[in-house]
Amino acid sequence: MSTLGLSATGSALEAIDRHLPTLLEDRVASRLGAQDAGLWGEAAREESARRLGWIDLFEDSRALVRHIDALSRELRAEGVDRVVLAGMGGSSLAPEVIAATAGVELEVLDSTDPLQVSRALERDLERTVLVVSSKSGSTVETDSQRRVVEAAFREAGIDPRSRLVAVTDPGSPLHAECESAGWRAVFTADPTVGGRFSALTAFGLVPTGLAGVDVAALLDDAEAVRDVLTADDADNPGLQLGAALGGTVPLRDKLVFTDHGSGIDGLPAWAEQLIAESTGKDGTGLLPVVVADGDPETGWDAPDLLQVQLVGEDAPAAPAHGVQVSGSLGAQLLLWEVATAVAGRLLGINPFDQPDxxxxxxxxxxxxxxxxxxxxxxxxxxxxxxxxxxxxxxxxxxxxxxxxxxxxxxxxxxxxxxxxxxxxxxxxxxxxxxxxxxxxxxxxxxxxxxxxxxxxxxxxxxxxxxxxxxxxxxxxxxxxxxxxxxxxxxxxxxxxxxxxxxxxxxxxxxxxxxxxxxxxxxxxxxxxxxxxx
CATH class of the missing domain: 3.40.50.10490 (Glucose-6-phosphate isomerase like protein; domain 1)
Structure with a gap:
């Protein structure tokens, strides 16, 4: 059974005490579970109505698992066991955390630096499959990476069509292109899930599943906490964390992220993208500052800093103002998504657009x-x-x-x-x-x-x-x-x-x-x- 733990101190605890009664009275958690697009106001309704599939994606995501497993077995039977992922933002950050935490190799191409891209092509092309992840396929970085790798396959005498796998939205330009070109496989994701909330969709599952992660267990882990996170209950950690992040007065908008033995490799980098891109607009927002234990920011108590500690069994002393969060990977992926949506409501912004x-x-x-x-x-x-x-x-x-x-x-x-x-x-x-x-x-x-x-x-x-x-x-x-x-x-x-x-x-x-x-x-x-x- 997945479990989540959360404790808060100082301004974070005051924010929870201040906002939790209203969040419960407004049934924010259950309305989120029901995909109520009105939670963020009328101006955000149209966008929100197209972006809430992440809260209840388990049936669709589970249907992908057997196809991922089958393709993985096929590729490994052919000696293809090196997975390279071309993707940006949520298409690469979540898979990187999932693979690293599971201890499996996944090489991520999330750069246009010629040195970094060329390094990925210097070895083991005969063992390599490229996963091209893009909702539309028009992302210039991902398109460029794919073209470069495709040319390297040809130069090595490898038919690129046998080594290219797409993850995209149904009906996207990439979907049409790879099907007409005869790529090895095409996986489509729920188009009602935005990129930064896509960790538990095909975008997170396909590259990591091909790399060897037990993605069915990851889904089990997340689904086990869904009812807790969509319950109008004072003990709901999603409501508590959202209130702590978005409800401090004055707003502590620099979130100093440190990891203290959480057992999850790289979660702050994924949370940084989720939180900053979702909330940073209309002159407000929350900026994660990812640091190491003992770095200067961890010892400061400036009025705009909130300490966010990801902890394991041996948690350090609680900060003066902040939160300590624990839990397994799948559970925390869903927790942070819920908390970001709740924080967006408190900040008065639309957490699902990215206007800049x-x-x-x-x-x-x-x-x-x-x-x-x-x-x-x-x-x-x-x-x-x-x-x-x-x-x-x-x-x-x-x-x-x-x-x-x-x-x-x-x-x-x-x-x-x-x-x-x-x-x-x-x-x-x-x-x-x-x-x-x-x-x-x-x-x-x-x-x-x-x-x-x-x-x-x-x-x-x-x-x-x-x-x-x-x-x-x-x-x-x-x-x-x-x-x-x-x-x-x-x-x-x-x-x-x-x-x-x-x-x-x-x-x-x-x-x-x-x-x-x-x-x-x-x-x-x-x-x-x-x-x-």
């Missing part, structure tokens, strides 16, 4: 459609090319640049690092996050581009205008042409970075770009500068 995500995509497309422009920078310091506000880029050295950027962060703000690099080859850059938090004295988020565009990108543009953005781009030793498209991966990721910077600037958000002509040396320089005092 398309802006960066449009800007990137316009740059791709125009002739390629030569990169320009305001100046070069310590081997790093700088662009941004004069007060920042005019600093004497790179340490001064970072201090000046940190000084721009308001007292209720945050610094966001956006790294348009390879999250595998350039992983050391992520270590700078905690150093920058110490420097700024404010929360710092870290996102790999372009995948964060499908996650925190919505909050950065639609949430409170209190963010400062440090963008890191870099040259690669190689580039990869995208077959059938008039651009390479290198040009695509550069356009995505430039497009996002443009949109952030149009929203009045300060953006500082650090471009690394030599990645390894540039990363070392940034890490050294961030530690300078």
């Amino acid at each position: 995500v398309e802006a960066a995509k449009t800007a990137a497309r316009s740059l791709l459609d125009a002739p390629a422009r030569e990169r320009t920078a305001d100046r070069t310091v310590d081997g790093v090319e700088l662009s941004g506000p004069e007060a920042v880029v005019s600093a004497a050295d790179l340490a001064g640049v970072l201090r000046a950027a940190a000084d721009l962060v308001p007292e209720d703000g945050y610094l966001a690092v956006h790294a348009y690099l390879s999250r595998h080859d350039d992983a050391e850059l992520e270590e700078v996050r905690a150093d920058l938090a110490r420097l700024a004295g404010r929360p710092v988020t870290f996102g790999w581009g372009p995948r964060f565009l499908h996650s925190t990108g919505q909050f950065h543009k639609g949430g409170p205008a209190v963010g400062v953005f440090l963008q890191v781009t870099g040259d690669a030793d190689l580039d990869v042409e995208v077959p059938g498209r008039p651009f390479s991966l290198g040009r695509l990721i550069a356009a995505q970075a430039a497009g996002d910077a443009r949109v952030l600037a149009e929203h009045g958000r300060p953006v500082v770009t650090l471009h690394l002509p030599h990645r390894a040396a540039g990363i070392d320089a940034i890490r050294t500068a961030a530690r300078a005092r």
Whole structure:
């Protein structure tokens, strides 16, 4: 039997006590279980009516399991046991958590960095099946990844049709394309489930099931708590968590996520996308800040910080203001989805739309459609090319640049690092996050581009205008042409970075770009500068 545990302290407990009676009186949990689209107001009704299938998807999802198992057996009989997933946002983040927690290998392509994509093609193509996950198939990252891998199959003498599996919405352009081309398999998902709520649909189950996860057990795990989460009961952890997240006064909108032996690998990264993209709009929202135990933010008690601890059997001492959450993976996937929907109601927003995500995509497309422009920078310091506000880029050295950027962060703000690099080859850059938090004295988020565009990108543009953005781009030793498209991966990721910077600037958000002509040396320089005092 799946179980969920939740305890709250300080402002989080006060928020639960304040809002729980009204949530019960309004029958929010049971109405959610009945897929009542009116829970978020009339303005959100039309969108909500098309996005509530996630609360009751178990029958449809279970029907997929035998087909997934059958395909897995077929592929393994042919010696194909390496699963590569091309997908963005919810199409990749949930599968990554599910596979990692189960301890099975799943290689996720959620980047347009040519180095990261090419690395996935350097080994074991003869053992590889590619799962292409996209609700429409028009996502530029996923389409580009598929084209590159498809060409690699052909070059290796492998018929791509035997190694391509699609997960998409019924009737989508991708659905029509892969059926006419004769792909190995096509799995369709419930179109009434949005991407970030799709963990327990075909988008979460197909790639992980093919990789070897017992997805039937995962569904059992989640379904066992559905009745608890849709009950109008004071002990409902979904209502409690939603109230704690969205109901503090004043709003503690920076959620500092730490894991203390939860047994779930990477859940904060999935929750970050779910919460930030669902709530970050209309000038409000909740921003998860994913940190490690002992990082600066875990010891701060600023009035806009809420500590969120994922715990196991040996939970640490409770924070002064925050929540401790425990439970198995399937149960927590459904819990956080319910809590996000409840928090959206308390915040007065529509948790199912993403009005600012398309802006960066449009800007990137316009740059791709125009002739390629030569990169320009305001100046070069310590081997790093700088662009941004004069007060920042005019600093004497790179340490001064970072201090000046940190000084721009308001007292209720945050610094966001956006790294348009390879999250595998350039992983050391992520270590700078905690150093920058110490420097700024404010929360710092870290996102790999372009995948964060499908996650925190919505909050950065639609949430409170209190963010400062440090963008890191870099040259690669190689580039990869995208077959059938008039651009390479290198040009695509550069356009995505430039497009996002443009949109952030149009929203009045300060953006500082650090471009690394030599990645390894540039990363070392940034890490050294961030530690300078």
